[in-house]
Amino acid sequence: MRMKRAQGLRTAGFTLMELLVVVIIIGILATLAIPQFPRVMESARQAEARAILGQIYQAERLYYLEHDTYTAAGPAANPLTAGIPPDASTEHYFAYAAVGTATTFDATATRKITLVGARPPAWPTAYTITIDEVGTYATSNY
Template identity: 40%
Template sequence: MISQLKKLRQRGFTLIELMIVVAIIGILAAVAIPAFMDYMKKSKKTEAALQLNKIGKNNKVIFISSASFATGSVTATPATTCCTAADKKCPVAAANWAVSGWQALDFQVDEPHLFQYAYVGGANASTATAVGDLDCDGTAITYSMLMAAAGGNPSAQLIEPPPNTD
């Protein structure tokens, strides 16, 4: 009798018990993976907001000291989309940011990045944009920083893309 009880204890898990565990793991994965992917996209989008805020702050300093925003324009930097790079990020290239427009704004990106940045500025209004294809599927999103000066008071407003784009 005791030997039969020992054999029952040594049997292990039944097929039904294993299937229940697999089903529970599947349900947890079905909930966790999409949430994780959304979290990753949000973290990638943060880059654009941070860099455009940096441009906005630097341009406000320029306006306060000279009563004019940085004038001129800078085309998309880097010139090609970041999806062409091996790790889907634009590599750091100091030469990209050596253009007079970026130097006037005291702006450069010092680490691999996901967005291309551009700037168009006049004395009383300017716009900086960040365009990026975060998952390299051909659908890009655009962030904009609109800067204006009303009555000698510079302001900046970040315009974000609609949710669930890209």
């Protein structure tokens, strides 16, 4: 004689096996993604530094078009770097400087190594990103 299966026993929900498979898949994905996280964060910080250097570049170009010279003032007295984060800032990961002569200029972002209240960076050494009057980016010590 055949036994009848009770009606309505399994109407909704997941089995233990289905939940176990999902947990295993999430674990595998996490082991692949977590080691990449510091590198991705550092690349995002570099993108921020390049964006700020691009703003300095645009300001220098506009200044040059109006005055036929680049700003020769140091970073503290340079009017074009007024909106740039100061070196003492603990919220930004780079220190910015812009120095120019009559015909050239360089804007530099130097990676800060120690930040107050923050974990040390993924890269243990300071490196710099520079943009010149032509708009060429260069990275050193990276």
